[in-house]
Amino acid sequence: MITNNAERRCRTTPRSGLVGQALAKLALTATLLLICAATARADNVLQDVTYTTAAGGQVQVALKMAQPPADPKLFATQGPDRIAIDLDATKSEFKARKLNVGVGAVNAVSALEANGRTRVVIDLFRSAPYTARVEGNSLLVSIGTAASSTTVGAMISNDPTKALSANARPEIANVDFRRGKGGEGRMIVTFSGEGASADLQRQGTRIVVELSNVRLPDRWAQKLDVTDFATPVQSMEVRPRAGGARIEINTNGAYDQLAYQTATEYVVEVSAQTDTSAANRATREPEYTGERVTFNFQDIPVRSVLQLIADVSELNVVVSDTVQGNVTLRLINVPWDQALDIILRARGLDKRKQGNVLWVAPTQEVAQREQALEDARNALEQREQVVSEYIPINYGKAKDIVELMTKATNTGGQTAPGVTNTGRSGFLSPRGSVTYDDRTNTLLISDIPKKIREMRDLIAVLDRPVDQVLIESRIVVANESYGKGIGAKFGFTGAHEDRYGNVIATSGNSSATDLMATSALANRLNGSPTGLPVALPGIGNRLNVNLPAANATGTFGLALLTHDYLLDLELSALESEGRGQIVSSPRVITANQQEATIKQGDEVGYVTISPTAGGNTVPIPNVQFKEVLLELKVTPTITQDQRVYLVMDVKKDEISGFVNTSIGDVPQINKRQIKTAVLVENGQTVVLGGVYEFRSNDELAKVPFLANIPAIGNLFKRRTHDEAKAELLIFVTPKILAQSRK
Numbered sequence: 001m002i003t004n005n006a007e008r009r010c011r012t013t014p015r016s017g018l019v020g021q022a023l024a025k026l027a028l029t030a031t032l033l034l035i036c037a038a039t040a041r042a043d044n045v046l047q048d049v050t051y052t053t054a055a056g057g058q059v060q061v062a063l064k065m066a067q068p069p070a071d072p073k074l075f076a077t078q079g080p081d082r083i084a085i086d087l088d089a090t091k092s093e094f095k096a097r098k099l100n101v102g103v104g105a106v107n108a109v110s111a112l113e114a115n116g117r118t119r120v121v122i123d124l125f126r127s128a129p130y131t132a133r134v135e136g137n138s139l140l141v142s143i144g145t146a147a148s149s150t151t152v153g154a155m156i157s158n159d160p161t162k163a164l165s166a167n168a169r170p171e172i173a174n175v176d177f178r179r180g181k182g183g184e185g186r187m188i189v190t191f192s193g194e195g196a197s198a199d200l201q202r203q204g205t206r207i208v209v210e211l212s213n214v215r216l217p218d219r220w221a222q223k224l225d226v227t228d229f230a231t232p233v234q235s236m237e238v239r240p241r242a243g244g245a246r247i248e249i250n251t252n253g254a255y256d257q258l259a260y261q262t263a264t265e266y267v268v269e270v271s272a273q274t275d276t277s278a279a280n281r282a283t284r285e286p287e288y289t290g291e292r293v294t295f296n297f298q299d300i301p302v303r304s305v306l307q308l309i310a311d312v313s314e315l316n317v318v319v320s321d322t323v324q325g326n327v328t329l330r331l332i333n334v335p336w337d338q339a340l341d342i343i344l345r346a347r348g349l350d351k352r353k354q355g356n357v358l359w360v361a362p363t364q365e366v367a368q369r370e371q372a373l374e375d376a377r378n379a380l381e382q383r384e385q386v387v388s389e390y391i392p393i394n395y396g397k398a399k400d401i402v403e404l405m406t407k408a409t410n411t412g413g414q415t416a417p418g419v420t421n422t423g424r425s426g427f428l429s430p431r432g433s434v435t436y437d438d439r440t441n442t443l444l445i446s447d448i449p450k451k452i453r454e455m456r457d458l459i460a461v462l463d464r465p466v467d468q469v470l471i472e473s474r475i476v477v478a479n480e481s482y483g484k485g486i487g488a489k490f491g492f493t494g495a496h497e498d499r500y501g502n503v504i505a506t507s508g509n510s511s512a513t514d515l516m517a518t519s520a521l522a523n524r525l526n527g528s529p530t531g532l533p534v535a536l537p538g539i540g541n542r543l544n545v546n547l548p549a550a551n552a553t554g555t556f557g558l559a560l561l562t563h564d565y566l567l568d569l570e571l572s573a574l575e576s577e578g579r580g581q582i583v584s585s586p587r588v589i590t591a592n593q594q595e596a597t598i599k600q601g602d603e604v605g606y607v608t609i610s611p612t613a614g615g616n617t618v619p620i621p622n623v624q625f626k627e628v629l630l631e632l633k634v635t636p637t638i639t640q641d642q643r644v645y646l647v648m649d650v651k652k653d654e655i656s657g658f659v660n661t662s663i664g665d666v667p668q669i670n671k672r673q674i675k676t677a678v679l680v681e682n683g684q685t686v687v688l689g690g691v692y693e694f695r696s697n698d699e700l701a702k703v704p705f706l707a708n709i710p711a712i713g714n715l716f717k718r719r720t721h722d723e724a725k726a727e728l729l730i731f732v733t734p735k736i737l738a739q740s741r742k
Helices: 005-010 019-040 278-283 302-313 336-346 363-383 398-405 449-462 510-525 712-716
Strands: 044-053 059-065 073-077 082-087 090-092 098-103 106-114 117-124 130-135 138-143 172-179 185-191 197-203 206-212 223-225 233-241 244-251 255-261 265-272 292-301 316-319 326-335 349-354 357-362 387-392 413-416 419-421 433-437 442-447 468-497 503-506 545-547 554-561 565-584 587-591 596-610 620-638 643-661 664-681 686-702 717-737
Touching: 044 098, 044 106, 044 117, 059 082, 059 098, 059 106, 073 130, 082 138, 090 106, 090 117, 106 255, 106 265, 117 138, 117 255, 172 233, 185 233, 185 244, 197 255, 206 265, 244 265, 292 302, 292 336, 302 316, 302 326, 302 336, 302 357, 326 336, 336 349, 349 363, 357 363, 387 449, 398 433, 398 442, 398 449, 442 449, 468 510, 468 620, 468 643, 468 712, 503 510, 545 712, 587 596, 587 620, 596 664, 620 664, 643 717, 664 686, 664 717, 712 717
Parallel strands: 044 090, 316 357
Antiparallel strands: 044 059, 059 138, 073 082, 082 117, 098 106, 106 117, 130 138, 172 185, 185 265, 197 206, 206 244, 223 233, 233 244, 255 265, 292 326, 349 357, 387 442, 413 419, 419 433, 433 442, 468 503, 468 545, 468 565, 468 587, 468 717, 554 565, 596 620, 620 643, 643 664, 686 717
16 A cells, blocks of 8 residues: 555544543544545646666556555456556646557557546556556556566555456446547446456457457447547447457547556547648647746857757757857746757757757758768669569559659650550659550559559559449429319200291201201192291201310200200210329449449431432432430549539430421420539438429300300300429439448
């Protein structure tokens, strides 16, 4: 047990005496105990993590604290092999979070703060013994090399509650995901007891955690979508496996992961990887992290200031003999690395760092040295032997790759049938050249070995299978119609003979009346005392009003006959409804950024007349053809966020009828077409566009004056009402067919 000074001061016993004095001393002691307890609970700070090596591959890891560490807990795990150190009530200011070692049995050291506690994990290549001790404000952990049982120093003992048991099988009690303050994703798996074992593996964009010696309840075997947390983690999937469980964490973009385990918890933290590329470092403002110093000197030699910075930074500083002169500076509470940059700029100096050695010289001298190194490297390349390589191209065209890797100074000369010499430039050295063979789709490169390796790496990046896109579209044409009509036929036919023997006849038209008059005259000529009866005209000639409903589906007839007149009446009505739907579903697969076209339809022929030619006065008939097609033309582009940008041209034609001409029928074609560009999620269905058409027609035919008579006027009218609706909708669904990349 390690106790700090505050705890030692708290171990005071009140002396015996009078009751009042005893009570006073007890009160004072209680107050001191509360103060000491508050002091003991004060947060400690992990400031830095360093390591040193010794003979035989032994490594000593030093944890520098702001105060002496209070009761640190150490325990070791196997599969993977690790040493874990729990520091209660401790914050972490170790900015690197991970220290790569790679010496002896130690792989790396990482630190993570959670819930006011800091855990330091020492990743091992293999199981190794270790000892630990406290010196001042530092905790020193020494790791050996031989695999044996773990031993611990006398001042710190393993916490037996942290030991992992292979016999017990706890169950997973909870799987939680949280977002950290820095935007990192944190997966927390809680166990019902001790004894769980975890193995983490990184597989590309996935992190796979194999949990052994645990039981997985059915309620936790599920896939969690955590995209809304805005962390590098997109989803988590928990699945059962023999003897335990498997957790797959899917990420997006470059990331760093850190994992640690307590007796009943396993935590995986995934954070976005910091861009450390040369281009990013060149454009980013420098970050100074050195220990802060204060300098106030008047006309001090530059070499003396550099010596002071060397003492503060604990670096080995080598100063060129040409560095001379004095400098006056007043810097208060600035990082030592920033102070160094200021001094170098003020005196026209520059620095180069290699390991823990810093070389300082005038800028011109540094430039001359680097130029000399570059000249020596170029001279060495000029003397290096040129070799030849033959690189087959699998997925692309050798010609396209060569054009991408070379510049516009290519000669383009033909060297042999099917082999083209493209010259040298671009990624090649001045002595290099590249050709390609169209027949075998192979690159032929001649250059120094270093450039050959660079070209192989570049081709490995370029020569990859291209993702494909399946585009499914639906063209829906919906028609709806409604019609209603009411009409009537009405006729009055009569014949009457007055006292003077005149026959007066009336009917629907003159033909009917002429027939009846002729019939009456014939009766008299045949010796009949009267002209009656007369001949009856046909129904078509007896109608005074002929306004039936077109294509009537129902009629009602009425006739009234007396001795001298005949009344005809017919009522007709129609009501019709129609619905039709045409669905066309073209689909096509194409590679990324490659246009695809699919069409289906007919060619309709019609006759045209050509002008006469060559003195021939007879017109020449020709047969022309017109395409009536369903056509889909699309060019997809897959974006970096796995969406699809589509440039589309969709066309749907159909024949609506024919126009009769003197030389034959000419087709009438209904055309439907849309041209657009749209950004669509992978697998999402969108409506590209649509046209809605509505047509309504009311028609009234009537006999003037008579149709205006109330009630009876309906016998002298015909009403027609027509409605037609047409709707065009175009749907599209793109699906990315990802290709496997080896």
